[in-house]
Amino acid sequence: xxxxxxxxxxxxxxxxxxxxxxxxxxxxxxxxxxxxxxxxxxxxxxxxxxxxxxxxxxxxxxxxxxxxxxxxxxxxxxxxxxxxxxxxxxxxxxxxxxxxxxxxxxxxxxxxxxxxxxxxxxxxxxxxxxxxxxxxxxxxxxxxxxxxxxxxxxxxxxxxxxxxxxxxx
Amino acid sequence: xxxxxxxxxxxxxxxxxxxxxxxxxxxxxxxxxxxxxxxxxxxxxxxxxxxxxxxxxxxxxxxxxxxxxxxxxxxxxxxxxxxxxxxxxxxxxxxxxxxxxxxxxxxxxxxxxxxxxxxxxxxxxxxxxxxxxxxxxxxxxxxxxxxxxxxxxxxx
Numbered sequence: 275x276x277x278x279x280x281x282x283x284x285x286x287x288x289x290x291x292x293x294x295x296x297x298x299x300x301x302x303x304x305x306x307x308x309x310x311x312x313x314x315x316x317x318x319x320x321x322x323x324x325x326x327x328x329x330x331x332x333x334x335x336x337x338x339x340x341x342x343x344x345x346x347x348x349x350x351x352x353x354x355x356x357x358x359x360x361x362x363x364x365x366x367x368x369x370x371x372x373x374x375x376x377x378x379x380x381x382x383x384x385x386x387x388x389x390x391x392x393x394x395x396x397x398x399x400x401x402x403x404x405x406x407x408x409x410x411x412x413x414x415x416x417x418x419x420x421x422x423x424x425x426x427x428x429x430x431x432x433x434x435x436x437x438x439x440x441x442x443x
Numbered sequence: 444x445x446x447x448x449x450x451x452x453x454x455x456x457x458x459x460x461x462x463x464x465x466x467x468x469x470x471x472x473x474x475x476x477x478x479x480x481x482x483x484x485x486x487x488x489x490x491x492x493x494x495x496x497x498x499x500x501x502x503x504x505x506x507x508x509x510x511x512x513x514x515x516x517x518x519x520x521x522x523x524x525x526x527x528x529x530x531x532x533x534x535x536x537x538x539x540x541x542x543x544x545x546x547x548x549x550x551x552x553x554x555x556x557x558x559x560x561x562x563x564x565x566x567x568x569x570x571x572x573x574x575x576x577x578x579x580x581x582x583x584x585x586x587x588x589x590x591x592x593x594x595x596x597x598x599x
Contacts, residue, residue, distance in 0.1 A: 287509070293497075294506040296490050298473055312472065319470045319507070327514075328507040332468035333493075335461060336503045339451065340599050347549065347556070361591040375589040376520065383522070383553065383583065420549040420556075426534050 276314040286310070286318060342392040344399045344421065349385035351378075351416040357387060363410040364389050369402040385418065396421060451499040456484060458599045460492055461501070517561035519586040521571060522553040523578070530555070533578045542570050553583065 278286065285308050295303040301319070302312040322328045337345075352360050357375055364370045364387075372390040393399035400419070407413060453461075459482055469477045479489040496502045525533045530548070537543055537557060546557035561567050571582050 287514075290506055291509075292506075293504050294468075296475075296494055296505070298475060298486060298490075300474065301470070301472065316470055316472070322507075323470065325513075326510055329510045330467065331470065331507045332466065332505070333461070333464045333496075333502050334504040334506075334508060335465060336500055339500045340453075340461070357589075361589075365591050373591040374520075374587040375591075376585040376587055379522075379583045379585065382524075383585075388520075418551065420551045422547040422549050422556075424548040426538055426546040426548065426557075 276311060276317070278310065278314060278318050282308065282310060283318070286315065290319075337392050338425075341394050344393045344396045346391045346393075346399050346403065347420045347422075348389050348391055348403055349418050349420065350387040350389075350412075351384045352387045354386075360410070360412065360415070361387060363412075364406070367406060367409075369393070369399075369406065384416065451496075451501055453501070453599065456482070456488075457492060457496065457501075460489065460496075461599045515563070517559065517564040517567040519559045519567050519584055521557055521559055521574075522583045522585060523555040523580055524553050525555050525578075525580060533580065536577050537574055540570060540574065542566070 286304065289304055289307055294300045297303050299312070301315045304310075305312045305315045308315075319328065319331075323331060350360065361373050361375065364373045369391050370389045371392050372388075374388045375386060376388055378384055378386050391399050391402055393402060399421075403419060407417075463482060464478060468474060471477060473486075475489050476486045479486045482489065493502070493505060497505065523533070523537075534546065534548075534555065537555070538546055542559050542561050544558045544560055546555065548554055549556050559567055559570055561570060567584065567586070571584055574582050
């Protein structure tokens with residue numbers, strides 16, 4: 275396969291950050307724009323997907339606009355040696371849309387495991403959190419639920435937008 | 444991005460498209476044709492409906508989401524505790540930074556939460572210092588230490 279040089283890779287990343295062209299052969303459109311072959315674009319994107327440079331490919335939905343209006347950041351204080359296990363339990367749950375380990379900020383902030391739960395209504399989100407606690411016996415873990423009350427800013431520049439998961443919101 | 448007073452009108456075909464294409468998209472010569480076949484609709488119809496969903500704000504983007512670390516930029520979550528009387532002023536300052544995205548008010552003593560995305564990793568600390576200086580409140584940097592894979596699906 276044709277390997278792109280680093281300048282061509284950067285150009286392709288930049289071009290595709292605008293979104294995939296809505297044309298029958300979108301990769302050909304990108305290739306023509308950049309003076310590359312269609313096959314080189316396809317091979318490169320596939321390679322990026324395999325290597326993890328591309329985290330996911332497809333549509334990024336605006337969950338707010340499709341009716342997921344309640345979003346809760348649920349934060350947990352989990353002993354270090356249990357983080358993997360608890361995160362694994364969260365990951366298997368459909369209600370959880372993001373899960374990260376982050377540093378505690380003692381004494382202000384004792385929580386080190388963050389997950390996002392999105393739902394149509396606050397009540398259902400709280401029920402989902404309860405169900406999560408019951409199902410995995412997490413009663414012993416201190417946790418807190420931070421609903422968002424107002425959204426001040428949705429996106430940074432386009433460059434940022436391709437890296438930031440819309441599910442933060 | 445339009446913030447809609449009501450939900451955009453979606454029919455079963457739209458819902459099908461949303462539910463299927465959140466899972467992934469083909470990287471092949473005619474990807475829309477392949478995806479349309481799976482959805483039992485025509486390629487033209489799929490393209491038109493995707494365009495409409497972008498126009499209506501149902502979709503934020505259609506394309507790849509890059510892994511932040513692999514791109515070499517900085518990305519972090521930052522929290523601040525702002526007294527209510529000063530909240531609007533601080534929000535305006537924070538939002539004036541290009542590197543700030545997804546700023547939310549949340550119910551907690553730490554009541555302002557935003558994502559920072561910078562072109563280089565060291566810039567995160569620079570921007571946080573600038574925010575602290577301009578707002579005169581501490582900002583707590585909580586970069587992710589580990590990301591756990593989760594299902595990434597909004598059923599509609």
